[in-house]
Amino acid sequence: MPGRTLAALVVLAVALFVALFVGPGALAATGSGAALDEGNLAESFRKAFVEYWNAGNRDFSPGMERVVDYWFRYHVAKAVIAAILLIVLVTLGVLVRKAFLRAGGLGAGQRVGLASAGILVTLLALFAAVTTVANIQGAVAPFASLLSMLPTGARDGELAATLDQVRQRLAAPSGAGEQTPPPLDMMIDDFARYHLAMAVLGAVLAVVLIGMSAVSWRRYARTASSDRRTRRLSGAFGVLTVLSSLVLIVVAVVNTGNATDPRPGLAAFFEGGW
Structure with missing residues (x-):
């Protein structure tokens, strides 16, 4: 080296x-x-x-x-x-x-x-x-x-009152006749954008890792059985990239759900359960 x-x-x-x-x-x-x-x-x-x-x-x-x-x-x-x-x-x-x-x-x-x-x-x-x-x-x-x-569990003060108002607005059925307050509308949009970004990044990284895994397993298959060090290293890297790509696929799917329908996820966050 x-x-x-x-x-x-x-x-x-x-x-x-x-x-x-x-x-x-x-x-x-x-x-x-x-x-x-x-x-x-x-x-x-x-x-x-x-x-x-x-x-x-x-x-x-x-x-x-x-x-x-x-x-x-x-x-x-x-x-x-x-x-x-x-x-x-x-x-x-x-x-x-x-x-x-x-x-x-x-x-x-x-x-x-x-x-x-x-x-x-x-x-x-x-x-x-x-x-x-x-x-x-x-x-x-x-x-x-x-x-x-934000301390979503706050119980006193002006912040707690504001959080209660946000929770009440989020709990109201969408399209119930009341217009969504502009600040809340911004929150919902940015929350969706936040999860969409992770969904896209997770999907891209998953594809990259799957490609790296394919290269690693191909190297493993083409390496002579006598070269144990290379085969073990290629196999270990192949397993690591496969497992990592599976995790990223799950992350992408979950974030896609929050991006397409952000309101329930945002409501769960303000209720302290997200």
């Missing part, structure tokens, strides 16, 4: 991993026009939510606009960092895989070390992929992503 390349990739991966947790907030706060950060975001959103609901308009109120804009930039920054980290980890994984397959002359300890490194890189790559997808989803529908910061 080329030592300098390996060292550079490891250092870059560590730097990106740290940046993934400390960078997005700082980048999102740049030019936000308000003193927003991860520490006060939830409280700011709750105040803006009450303001937005009481305004009765579909367009965001100034306070909500600032919060949503900050959260959009946060997700974009985190998605970009996670995507770069994923590319670095995939490259590192390819190097480790090649080294492991050529490790016939190494001792047992070195082979175990390479295998452990391969497992670690694979797990980190899965984490980076999930983070990338989740933040793309959040960037597509930042308002719906912010809803998770």
Whole structure:
């Protein structure tokens, strides 16, 4: 394994991993026009939510606009960092895989070390992929992503009264004669967009993983039975990609249901059961 390349990739991966947790907030706060950060975001959103609901308009109120804009930039920054980290980890994984397959002359300890490194890189790559997808989803529908910061079980105060009004409106049958309040209409639309984004991303990733699995199983079938290391590695990767694609297919189907009929899912969220 080329030592300098390996060292550079490891250092870059560590730097990106740290940046993934400390960078997005700082980048999102740049030019936000308000003193927003991860520490006060939830409280700011709750105040803006009450303001937005009481305004009765579909367009965001100034306070909500600032919060949503900050959260959009946060997700974009985190998605970009996670995507770069994923590319670095995939490259590192390819190097480790090649080294492991050529490790016939190494001792047992070195082979175990390479295998452990391969497992670690694979797990980190899965984490980076999930983070990338989740933040793309959040960037597509930042308002719906912010809803998770609402304390749906609140019982006192102006926020609790607002949440009760939202629940009552969602519980009313659609088309019952009353027009849906514009803020609620926006919530329903963004909630649908949020789940549609995950449905599309999940389906695309499932197709990619199925293709990777087919390549891996083809390599497994074409490898001589005497080459146990290659066959085991190809088989393990084939199983991992098949299982991952099945999970993603389920995720895509569930999110498609919420995207096509978002109102029940949103109502369940505000009731605390979603």
